Each structure stands twice: as structure tokens, then as C-alpha cells.
Amino acid sequence: MSKDRFEFGKNWESYSQLIDEDRIAAAESRLASLLGMPDFSGRSFLDIGCGSGLHSLAALRLGASELLAIDLDPDSVGTTRAVLDRFWKKPNSSVRQLSVFDLDKDGIGNFDIVYSWGVLHHTGDMNRAIRTAAAHVKPGGLFAVALYGKTRYCGMWTKIKRWYVGASPEEQVRAERIYVRLYGLYLLLRGKRLSTHIANYNKKRGMDFYHDVRDWIGGYPYESISPRELVALLEPLGFELAKQNVRRRSGLFGSGNDEYLYRRRADAR
Numbered sequence: 001m002s003k004d005r006f007e008f009g010k011n012w013e014s015y016s017q018l019i020d021e022d023r024i025a026a027a028e029s030r031l032a033s034l035l036g037m038p039d040f041s042g043r044s045f046l047d048i049g050c051g052s053g054l055h056s057l058a059a060l061r062l063g064a065s066e067l068l069a070i071d072l073d074p075d076s077v078g079t080t081r082a083v084l085d086r087f088w089k090k091p092n093s094s095v096r097q098l099s100v101f102d103l104d105k106d107g108i109g110n111f112d113i114v115y116s117w118g119v120l121h122h123t124g125d126m127n128r129a130i131r132t133a134a135a136h137v138k139p140g141g142l143f144a145v146a147l148y149g150k151t152r153y154c155g156m157w158t159k160i161k162r163w164y165v166g167a168s169p170e171e172q173v174r175a176e177r178i179y180v181r182l183y184g185l186y187l188l189l190r191g192k193r194l195s196t197h198i199a200n201y202n203k204k205r206g207m208d209f210y211h212d213v214r215d216w217i218g219g220y221p222y223e224s225i226s227p228r229e230l231v232a233l234l235e236p237l238g239f240e241l242a243k244q245n246v247r248r249r250s251g252l253f254g255s256g257n258d259e260y261l262y263r264r265r266a267d268a269r
């Protein structure tokens, strides 16, 4: 991987050592809640930018009939394969090293559910990535996507992230420590404790605070989008908004992922 993008896969490989039944249960619960259904039986599932593979595994455990997980980063692909080998031993999944931009060329077809959480804003061409991912949703199917929201600090974070990917490992560790200290102080000023935040962190999506800090500071390329911009992109493609979890935040400590669930109209072409 070149130095103009973050090596997500190495971070996911390290995080994957922490995956256990509690984290899988948290991931299943959040995925079912976002999709608005506890049972994916009979539905095909495409996970674009699968990272650690935790949510691919969650989709299979929720009953997805067929899973294709793709990621640009070979370490994410290897990690996802290892996680599925460990926790899912059935043959209805496939993990491939593929960019979202190469999905069309590859003739992989369309899916009942296309899921891409925290990915398309890291591709270097977010709008094209969103359109390409959306094109792989079957008519009547669902497009579940999480994207960084727009904040007044997006410009500042773009510069920090660009610096981070070119920094030495020592500088990167120092930057992460500074971030954690400042974030702890911020929580304290709001009467909250960093230790409690870290202890409860895995309940969110089964993730880990320290790995997510690295993912956030390093995550470059970086773009962000507002709910209005997303709807303007997807409506002409035959999508209707079913649900959105959009939070207002300052953005000082991160843009945060806004979650969206769109349904492709059954008569969409």
C-alpha cells in the first residue's frame, strides 16, 4: 500500500484478536437494528469494505443466504477470511480483494442487501463510490451505508490525516496518545470518565476504542457528506430513504458515522 492512504488492514488484523462472542452479539444486534429486521434468511448480502469481517460474520449469523465480502486492503481480506474460518465454517461466503470501483467490471451481479459501513468516504471519490455500490442493490433491496457527517472541522481533520499517513510509527503513536488525552479531558469537562467510555465501547458495534482511535486519525483519504447531499445522489437512482441515524456533533474529535438505510424501488431500473 502506498503512503497516500491509511493501511486499514493492519489495524483490523490487530483488532480481530479481540473478537469474541460478546462482540459478535453486539455486531449482530446493531446490524439487525440498522436493517430493521432480525432475520436475513433467504437474502444475499454484499459487504463493501469488510475490514475485520465482524459484520460479514454478523450478517451470516443473522441468516444471510450468501455473502460476498470485499476490501481493497489485502490485510483486511486476510483478516476477514481468518475470522470467518474461526467463527463460520459453512461454504456460503466468499471474501475477495476488490475495490468498490471494480465491482462493475467483475460482473458480480446484484444483492438483496448492500452494506458499506464507514468505507465509501475513504475511497478518494466518495460520490462515485456511493453510485457504484448502490448500483449493486436489487430492485426492492436495501442499501445500508454509514458515512462521515459534515462538520466545521472536516478541513482540519483532512490535514491531520494526511500528515498521519506520512508520519513515522513513533509520531503516529504520539498523535494517538495526544488525541486520547484530549478526548479524556473533554469527557471529564462533561462529567464523564474515559475509563467508563472505553469499558462500554464494545457495546456499540463490537468495536474497540483504541483501534477506532487509530482508524479515525489515520483514515485517509477522507470525505464527508450531509443527509441532503446523499438524498440528492440516491433519489435519481431510484432509492427512497427508509431510515437515518444522524447525530449533530461538533466534529472536534471526529466527524462520526451517520447511518442511512435506503430502499431501491421495486420498479427501479
Ligand SMILES: C[S@@+](CC[C@H](N)C(=O)[O-])C[C@H]1O[C@@H](n2cnc3c(N)ncnc32)[C@H](O)[C@@H]1O
Residues within 6 Å of the ligand: 008, 009, 012, 048, 049, 050, 051, 052, 055, 070, 071, 072, 073, 076, 098, 099, 100, 101, 116, 117, 118, 119, 122, 123, 215, 219
Ligand atoms: C473504516 S474501515 C470500515 C470497516 C468495516 N466496514 C467496519 O464497519 O468495521 C474502511 C475499510 O474500507 C476499505 N476500503 C477503502 N477503500 C476501499 C475501496 N476502494 N474498495 C473497497 N474497500 C475499501 C479499507 O481497506 C477498510 O478496510
